Amino acid sequence: MEILTKTEQMAVYRDFGGNSLLERLERVMASYSLQASGGQNVKSLVGAYCQCMHELIELAGNHGFRGNLWQDYLTYLLVNNENAFSTACEIRGAVEGSINELAMRDFALFMELYHFDFEALEDALGLRLYGLISDYKNVNEDSKVFNRRIRDRICELSVKLAAAENPREFMEDMVSFYKDFGVGKLGLHKAFRVAHTETGVHIVPITNITHVHLDDLVGYEIAKKKLIENTEAFISGRKANNCLLFGDAGTGKSSSIKGILNQYYDWGLRIIEIYKHQFKDLNDVIAQIKNRNYRFIIYMDDLSFEEFEIEYKYLKAVIEGGLEKKPENILIYATSNRRHLIKEEFADKEGRRDSLHSSDTVQEKLSLVSRFGVQIFFCAPSKREYQEIVKVLARRYGVSMPEEELLLEANKWELGHGGPSGRNAQQFIDYLLGCRTAAD
Numbered sequence: 001m002e003i004l005t006k007t008e009q010m011a012v013y014r015d016f017g018g019n020s021l022l023e024r025l026e027r028v029m030a031s032y033s034l035q036a037s038g039g040q041n042v043k044s045l046v047g048a049y050c051q052c053m054h055e056l057i058e059l060a061g062n063h064g065f066r067g068n069l070w071q072d073y074l075t076y077l078l079v080n081n082e083n084a085f086s087t088a089c090e091i092r093g094a095v096e097g098s099i100n101e102l103a104m105r106d107f108a109l110f111m112e113l114y115h116f117d118f119e120a121l122e123d124a125l126g127l128r129l130y131g132l133i134s135d136y137k138n139v140n141e142d143s144k145v146f147n148r149r150i151r152d153r154i155c156e157l158s159v160k161l162a163a164a165e166n167p168r169e170f171m172e173d174m175v176s177f178y179k180d181f182g183v184g185k186l187g188l189h190k191a192f193r194v195a196h197t198e199t200g201v202h203i204v205p206i207t208n209i210t211h212v213h214l215d216d217l218v219g220y221e222i223a224k225k226k227l228i229e230n231t232e233a234f235i236s237g238r239k240a241n242n243c244l245l246f247g248d249a250g251t252g253k254s255s256s257i258k259g260i261l262n263q264y265y266d267w268g269l270r271i272i273e274i275y276k277h278q279f280k281d282l283n284d285v286i287a288q289i290k291n292r293n294y295r296f297i298i299y300m301d302d303l304s305f306e307e308f309e310i311e312y313k314y315l316k317a318v319i320e321g322g323l324e325k326k327p328e329n330i331l332i333y334a335t336s337n338r339r340h341l342i343k344e345e346f347a348d349k350e351g352r353r354d355s356l357h358s359s360d361t362v363q364e365k366l367s368l369v370s371r372f373g374v375q376i377f378f379c380a381p382s383k384r385e386y387q388e389i390v391k392v393l394a395r396r397y398g399v400s401m402p403e404e405e406l407l408l409e410a411n412k413w414e415l416g417h418g419g420p421s422g423r424n425a426q427q428f429i430d431y432l433l434g435c436r437t438a439a440d
Helices: 021-037 043-063 069-080 084-089 099-114 118-125 148-163 167-180 184-188 221-235 253-267 276-289 312-319 346-350 358-366 383-396 403-415 422-439
Strands: 191-197 200-206 243-247 269-273 295-300 330-336 374-378
Touching: 021 043, 021 069, 021 118, 043 069, 043 118, 069 099, 069 148, 069 184, 084 099, 084 167, 099 148, 099 167, 148 167, 184 200, 191 276, 200 276, 221 243, 221 253, 221 295, 221 374, 243 253, 253 269, 253 295, 253 330, 276 295, 276 312, 312 330, 383 403, 383 422, 403 422
Parallel strands: 191 269, 243 330, 243 374, 269 295, 295 330
Antiparallel strands: 191 200
16 A cells, blocks of 8 residues: 655645655655554664755755754745745735635645654654754854845744644745745845856856945935835836946945845845846846746846947847837846947047948947936045045944044055045955954
């Protein structure tokens, strides 16, 4: 007689990966139930069971999980499984329809997994592992996969799901998580990059993100205000424009994008970074995200083109000009030191090229930047503005130095590092902090 596992009986929550830890541990559970009911010796299951426990411990090490690792693992599967129910609930919350009853049926099966009697199984196997696995104290709670906030929320959700009194309460807890964070890699991570492998184009999470906030950027209030207004319109479902941040180096263009991500992640904003050699993959990337409930910014840092580079033609077609309309949940944000993105020559405007229609050459080069409806200029600060940035950063980081001496050293620093900029101000403060740490 063969015993069906819980996941084999599910209709919505399936596809956890072939030969997954859940599948193998369920096989151990099913074999134990079958052999124990027939009075057979179950000692042959010891190796497989211990291997599963080993993988739970490794999972805790990589993800920073604590407490009941078995229940943490089940919760991890639930928050990552993209299906008709979870993707409908992501960011939006509860939905109507028959899918709720089908999902609730699966949640009833999950509740049985949450409360499986490991003690009886271990008694039969002659082991004592689950007591430690169910109250696990992690050596290192840092996660290599999620940020700490997501990891903590998964562990908290695990406790709530284990305490749920019925499948409806279990479902309400899951829906709340899907509404707040989403599901799968797009829900649990803020930023992504694009990888092109033999199997196709993949959107890969970036797990180590700089925690820059807009308030950390001293000055540029008008520029930040324009960026915030456009972004808030976008994530609120109103009309918004593709955005180009251009200007002098070191003025906070890229940091502003990172600040936008950290500020609006909770609103459902996600960012996908892509480089110009990957523009041919843009259509594949858009196809993977266009039907999701998140708002995506496709981010291009330090964007510019030399005359011989033609990748901008792919970008033009994607932004505006192709037959397929760009999805409403996608915008393109770019930073550049060049206003017009594509290198220009005086000869282009003066008609000294061999081209018969020099004006057409100019229009071709300007046609890309014109597709960015919002263009925000970041200029290098004046000496007074630079000194103000230094003073604010010094107070923020606790640098104790007489103001006159601080500004004198700051002026020396910028003279030797390419002129005044927000980046040079931050590097100067980092230098002072490093000197103070070395002295201590």
